[in-house]
Amino acid sequence: MSDLVTRLRRHNWRITPQRRVIAETLEGSHVHFTAEEILERAVERMPELSRATVYNTLNEMVALGEVLELTLDGRSKRYDPNADHEHHHLICEGCGLMKDVHAMADPVDWLPGDERHGFAVSRGSITYRGLCPACQASQQA
Amino acid sequence: MSDLVTRLRRHNWRITPQRRVIAETLEGSHVHFTAEEILERAVERMPELSRATVYNTLNEMVALGEVLELTLDGRSKRYDPNADHEHHHLICEGCGLMKDVHAMADPVDWLPGDERHGFAVSRGSITYRGLCPACQASQQA
DNA sequence: TTCTTTGTTTAGACATAGTCTAAGCTAGGA
DNA sequence: TCCTAGCTTAGACTATGTCTAAACAAAGAA
Ligand SMILES: [Mn+2]
Ligand SMILES: [Mn+2]
Ligand SMILES: [Zn+2]
Ligand SMILES: [Zn+2]
Numbered sequence: 001m002s003d004l005v006t007r008l009r010r011h012n013w014r015i016t017p018q019r020r021v022i023a024e025t026l027e028g029s030h031v032h033f034t035a036e037e038i039l040e041r042a043v044e045r046m047p048e049l050s051r052a053t054v055y056n057t058l059n060e061m062v063a064l065g066e067v068l069e070l071t072l073d074g075r076s077k078r079y080d081p082n083a084d085h086e087h088h089h090l091i092c093e094g095c096g097l098m099k100d101v102h103a104m105a106d107p108v109d110w111l112p113g114d115e116r117h118g119f120a121v122s123r124g125s126i127t128y129r130g131l132c133p134a135c136q137a138s139q140q141a
Numbered sequence: 142m143s144d145l146v147t148r149l150r151r152h153n154w155r156i157t158p159q160r161r162v163i164a165e166t167l168e169g170s171h172v173h174f175t176a177e178e179i180l181e182r183a184v185e186r187m188p189e190l191s192r193a194t195v196y197n198t199l200n201e202m203v204a205l206g207e208v209l210e211l212t213l214d215g216r217s218k219r220y221d222p223n224a225d226h227e228h229h230h231l232i233c234e235g236c237g238l239m240k241d242v243h244a245m246a247d248p249v250d251w252l253p254g255d256e257r258h259g260f261a262v263s264r265g266s267i268t269y270r271g272l273c274p275a276c277q278a279s280q281q282a
Numbered sequence: 283t284t285c286t287t288t289g290t291t292t293a294g295a296c297a298t299a300g301t302c303t304a305a306g307c308t309a310g311g312a
Numbered sequence: 313t314c315c316t317a318g319c320t321t322a323g324a325c326t327a328t329g330t331c332t333a334a335a336c337a338a339a340g341a342a
Binding site: 175 | 327331
């Protein structure tokens with residue numbers, strides 16, 4: 001798991017000051033930011049940074065395969081810098097808290113051939129839902 | 142797996158003409174429609190039906206637990222009448238074709254306790270991605 | 283029946299997330 | 313230096329979905 005800027009550089013992709021700020025903002029936290037949250041934070045370091053550049057850059061990093069785009073609720077997309085680190089997600093239905101979950105066999109291996117409908121299946125991602133400790137406590141109160 | 146209108150009636154929920162048309166449109170096909178696709182088709186049978194009623198009704202059917210809301214891409218939500226029929230989804234990355242996949246053990250059982258972060262985990266859904274037969278053929282061409 | 287209450291539907295305004303466009307800017311090569 | 317290709321920008325635009333206020337409809341009471 002090497003650092004995102006390092007991984008991006010391997011693609012012959014120009015690391016401009018804007019792109020660096022966006023990549024560092026994305027990686028600098030363990031949560032899964034939306035594009036607007038990244039803009040908000042990146043603008044603190046580079047006030048002239050535009051919304052269009054944030055959206056363009058995130059889409060390019062996704063296309064390069066170095067960032068994952070998560071669409072877990074019907075609202076905004078979230079961006080995950082851990083694309084080199086196979087994992088799934090656990091989401092609290094009360095407050096939206098999201099955790100990474102690792103380990104486990106590849107779900108593609110569990111998909112029987114007669115359920116594949118002739119597809120070339122490349123990956124399977126699991127979204128777990130439930131209640132986080134805080135929301136369990138507030139619910140029984 | 143009984144018919145959607147029948148299941149909805151069990152909730153003491155008034156089946157108005159609008160709601161019936163929406164439920165029948167949703168169930169009448171094996172695909173996973175968006176709200177706009179349902180509106181488009183339902184309006185053929187009831188031309189005065191409004192967009193607001195379609196959105197309101199779909200949200201209510203989801204809240205009753207009789208319809209599933211799928212957010213598989215970052216675009217529009219899709220609605221699935223098979224809520225009484227545990228299954229997962231397989232999506233073509235080329236053309237968006239979506240298939241149901243059944244069987245398989247409950248993914249919640251595969252999630253070790255030390256990866257649950259204290260959550261009360263209620264369900265896990267799997268999204269498989271790959272290429273459908275048609276897109277595989279057109280890709281090698 | 284009429285009155286009242288409650289829930290439903292409607293058109294259109296509004297909100298949000300994201301894309302597109304056209305112009306200007308920047309870096310690197312000839 | 314000039315040229316070119318790629319990058320960034322502001323703001324217009326699009327798509328999806330929610331909200332509001334008024335009209336409407338059904339059910340129960342009198
Ligand atoms: Mn993650
Ligand atoms: Mn389905
Ligand atoms: Zn929570
Ligand atoms: Zn396809």
